[in-house]
Amino acid sequence: MRNPLDPAELNTAMENVHRAGMPGLFAEVRDGDQVWRGAAGVADVATGRPVTADMRHRVGSITKTFTAAAVLQQVESGEIGLDTPIGRYLPRLVPKERGDAITVRMLINHTSGLAEYLPYAYPSLKALPVLADTGPQSMDDNRFTRFHRTELIEMGVTAPAVGAPGGPLGVYSNTNYLLLGELLEQVTGTTAEQYITRNVIERAGLRHTELPTEPHISGPHSQLYEAWFGMIDPPRDYSVFDMSWTGLAGSLISTVTDLNRFFGMLLAGEIVSPSSLAQMQRTVPVVSQEGKTIEYGLGLLPMEAPGQGTFWGNGGTVWGGGALAMTRADGRRQMSIAVNLQRWNRLDSSGKPQPHPIDDALAALYRVAMYG
Template identity: 65%
Template sequence: MRIRLARWAVVAALGAGTGAFTAAPASGRPDAPPVGSAPASTNFHPAALQGSLDDVHRAGVPGVFAEVRNDGRTWRGASGVADVATGRPVRADMRHRVGSITKTFTAAAVLQQVERGRIRLDEPVGDHLPDVVPGERGRKITVRMLLHNTSGIPDYLPYAFPSLRGFPDRLDVSTRSLDDNRFRTFRPAELIDMGLSAPPAGEPGGSTGVYSNTNWLILGELLERVTGMPAEEYITRNVIERAGLRHTEFPTGTHVEGPHPRMYESFYGLIDPPRDYSVYDMSWVGTAAALVSTMDDLNRFYARLLAGDIVSRASLDEMKRTVPARALDGSPIQYGLGLHRFDLPCGTFWGHDGTVWGAGTMALSSADGTRQMAVAVNLMRWNEPDASGKPQPHPIDGAMRAFTLRALCGTAPTVPDPLP
């Protein structure tokens, strides 16, 4: 899901430099265990990584945890608490709701079916799902358009969560829908119909995509139709298990199984103090954003994907062909087939970010898989708006940028980085 106004992802060139790092314990902390070994580097130190992670916690995030990989060496770290009431510390190996990172898994599953000849990227989705996307829309919208978010189908979220409709133009919105839907089970067809019934976000095949979770529920229905099994089952067997992931799954209930942090939602200051939404029925996002995973599993997945082990090299090339798109907050992104492109001072990285209520995650990898970062936070939508509804800068934004540059480029910005 992407329903935030201020992206916590790194989107601008903030510095330059590359570096390797050792895998010694970070500040001697038990929550950042050493993995492997490497000689000391003048550019990248475990203490610097831990210090940057601590800065994110000090800036206001209750708990943050990450795994960074560089040339076969791995560093894991955590800072802060998993539970603000008990003070239980957050750990680097915790499971987390990873939101729209799920989309890369779904896209890989669709590309596998393209390789088997059961789906063609440029065929109308109505050829397979005339009952789901009927009429002219089904004839115009192709599978590729769904994956690229250029279908013109808007997001269903404002209709599934009606009390949020109108934000940020209206500052008097209610967050009641978040609680109303906590234990509600949505059917994919119900959510898809909400998106199809809303005013179109654009013409099918437009030059600029409009990010929409509706596309990804339709892709889940497509997978089920061509494979004869639930999309979540197919993705589990052919993507998650194929990548060798041990802690990644679609939840079957409202709880996250295994050690995990509580997940606190602020919704731009409308929920004060932030409320825990770690217990939630994730049917509201399904194949768009429901996965639970660990930072280790996410790095493993993107390494295998970018190595051509999950889909063929030809399919991977298709996934990396980006188009300009707009996120739900209106910010520009470069979006492929379930992959984001991020251009940093030290090179181009591929991956995805994701949020659901109270949980944020980002996973980025260099094209050759040698530099990777996966990081999670247990607070979301921390930027409070001013009287006009514009979200204001927050120290968390700069701290997250600094950690990402430390992790992937071996450096950090030397001057403050205001939000655009």
């Protein structure tokens, strides 16, 4: 039984997240022809400026779905082989045995065994994933640092491997998606950013979505508050930030409306072919950066909703900002939710994030948004 949208229920669920400690959040939920947009809280804690549902936002790893779709388009045109070793395309970046063992598919679904570059680019995060021994200093140090993609790739490729290529349990690593950017560049003869803009963002008719080239977010947007597990108190605004540190793995700016449009078209077979979409929905177990085992496809994550079937989409976080976008397999029910505070959980004595009221309030909002 499909649930119609209940605006009062959705508004209450959003207000509850704000009351639990989230400065501001905004969302769009769709059910067939019905559309609900809502917002709660503030975009700027200093001025009290409210958030609005049309704001542009940094959406983090949702970028990966756009990058994966672009690669799948090139697979369809015969320029890239999904199970071809990456060393055939990028022998200098992934040399010798590893280049022969790691396929394009393993990069997209995080089973390459390549390490995460971030603790090497951001030295205060060196202890990741041991959160208690990390610190936020590198975020301030690198606010305006312009990284080159190949320099970050080299950090990840030369770091100790986190698994064998194609092993039974993948490990989430942004290094994989920066390599996919280099691969797109190699086969298309244009920059990966230009290719994705033309063939994914513009093809989907997304008018407020872009891969940024400078540190500011253009257009109406919220400030983005990072708490780094209580080590930044009060949370600091990182909305102005050079996003070259994450590039095609996490730099996208979008709106909740554009995200729903994109995932709706993707699941309808309008961005990649139905056979490519089926490949994207083949999942493997992957250890996330939070240390949880998740199911991950080719840039897509599944979420089960009781009695409603499977939703597909992605979520992401950057410094201070986060988003989750999920669309039911039949395309009828959709939700996109954006928040302007990250890593609100404080750590216990063993370094594990402690439960926070925001966690339960957000989970309740997701439930209402997905199935009422």
